[in-house]
Amino acid sequence: MQTTYGTPASLSALANKSGATCQWFRATSPTAAGSKIAGATATTYRTPAAQAAGTYYYYYCEFSLGGQKATTRRVCVTVAPKTVTASIAGSASKTYNATKAVNGSNRLSIALAGVLSADQRTVSAVAGSYEYDSAQAGTRTIIARNIRLTGKAAANYRLSSTQASKGGFSIARRTVTVTPTAGQSKVQGAKDPVLKYQAAGLVGRDRLTGALARQAGEKAGSYNIVRGKLAVPQNYTLAFKAGVKFTIKAKAAGSWKKSGGKYWYQKADGSYPRNAWYKVGGAWYHFDKAGYMQTGWLKLGKTWYYLKSSGAMTTGWKQIGKSWYYFNGSGAMASSRWVGDYYLQKSGVMATNQWIGNYWVNGSGKYTKRR
Numbered sequence: 133m134q135t136t137y138g139t140p141a142s143l144s145a146l147a148n149k150s151g152a153t154c155q156w157f158r159a160t161s162p163t164a165a166g167s168k169i170a171g172a173t174a175t176t177y178r179t180p181a182a183q184a185a186g187t188y189y190y191y192y193c194e195f196s197l198g199g200q201k202a203t204t205r206r207v208c209v210t211v212a213p214k215t216v217t218a219s220i221a222g223s224a225s226k227t228y229n230a231t232k233a234v235n236g237s238n239r240l241s242i243a244l245a246g247v248l249s250a251d252q253r254t255v256s257a258v259a260g261s262y263e264y265d266s267a268q269a270g271t272r273t274i275i276a277r278n279i280r281l282t283g284k285a286a287a288n289y290r291l292s293s294t295q296a297s298k299g300g301f302s303i304a305r306r307t308v309t310v311t312p313t314a315g316q317s318k319v320q321g322a323k324d325p326v327l328k329y330q331a332a333g334l335v336g337r338d339r340l341t342g343a344l345a346r347q348a349g350e351k352a353g354s355y356n357i358v359r360g361k362l363a364v365p366q367n368y369t370l371a372f373k374a375g376v377k378f379t380i381k382a383k384a385a386g387s388w389k390k391s392g393g394k395y396w397y398q399k400a401d402g403s404y405p406r407n408a409w410y411k412v413g414g415a416w417y418h419f420d421k422a423g424y425m426q427t428g429w430l431k432l433g434k435t436w437y438y439l440k441s442s443g444a445m446t447t448g449w450k451q452i453g454k455s456w457y458y459f460n461g462s463g464a465m466a467s468s469r470w471v472g473d474y475y476l477q478k479s480g481v482m483a484t485n486q487w488i489g490n491y492w493v494n495g496s497g498k499y500t501k502r503r
Contacts, residue, residue: 161190341363356378
């Protein structure tokens with residue numbers, strides 16, 4: 133016969149003669165002499181509820197009548213451990229750290245359901261490990277694994293499962309602090325650099341995305357660096373350190389230099405234009421192959437230009453000597469074409485007092501009649 137720890141086994145004996153008295157005995161083996169069980173004189177006997185799991189005894193009953201005795205066959209009673217259920221008790225919370233580990237505020241323990249009241253202080257359970265079901269921030273479930281029983285009475289019980297879980301625990305979002313790097317700048321008119329920053333609080337392989345921005349404007353001065361499109365992963369909140377400035381520096385100007393009675397222009401970087409056009413203060417100048425500013429007539433390829441005594445390129449109408457010329461927006465001299473009511477000859481000189489095809493231009497060069 134088998135019973136469970138905490139549950140008595142019920143044994144019954146029957147004599148074939150009335151008036152016989154009975155006495156129950158308990159032996160440790162099938163052949164060993166039994167020990168009389170005090171008070172066990174009824175035909176029904178219940179084994180002790182607190183009999184330890186795994187132990188076994190051989191029980192039998194002895195009947196007496198008129199000086200004669202007879203015994204029943206022996207019954208072996210074994211005791212199986214009582215099944216108990218483990219559950220997670222207590223509280224736990226933490227801030228996101230890219231792992232499932234249960235750390236931070238942790239007051240977890242294992243509670244047991246089904247332990248006899250007499251054993252409450254002599255049996256308990258511990259978990260081999262605790263972990264969250266996910267590393268992500270939010271409301272999570274904690275799982276306890278490799279649960280085992282401990283204590284003096286532990287051998288009398290067995291677990292229904294060595295794993296337990298419980299929901300409703302919290303992993304809070306982690307704060308990442310972004311501080312723009314101080315001292316960032318550019319020269320007025322140049323392309324903005326990618327703004328640098330320091331990020332404190334990221335864990336694992338987590339990274340920020342997007343980029344910082346600055347207040348709009350292109351004048352020389354200071355501008356606040358702002359968050360822009362900088363974004364944090366879902367497990368974080370962003371703390372942005374405001375007040376760091378981005379500086380736009382005034383573009384350094386070049387300067388005119390004179391040597392040997394000739395002028396040349398030194399750029400802000402120390403170089404100078406040679407055999408090329410270069411714009412200074414809104415006007416275009418041409419410099420020869422040695423780098424000196426040119427004046428007067430200038431022929432480049434098949435195109436004529438006229439440079440004033442200041443070196444500035446001429447555009448529009450210009451009287452040179454006693455003749456009038458016209459220079460378009462690029463500075464090129466117009467020739468063999470009409471400009472309004474005026475005709476520029478092949479030489480570029482404005483025609484006067486002559487027929488241009490069927491059109492007459494007067495002494496001021498203006499078209500006045502047709503043939």
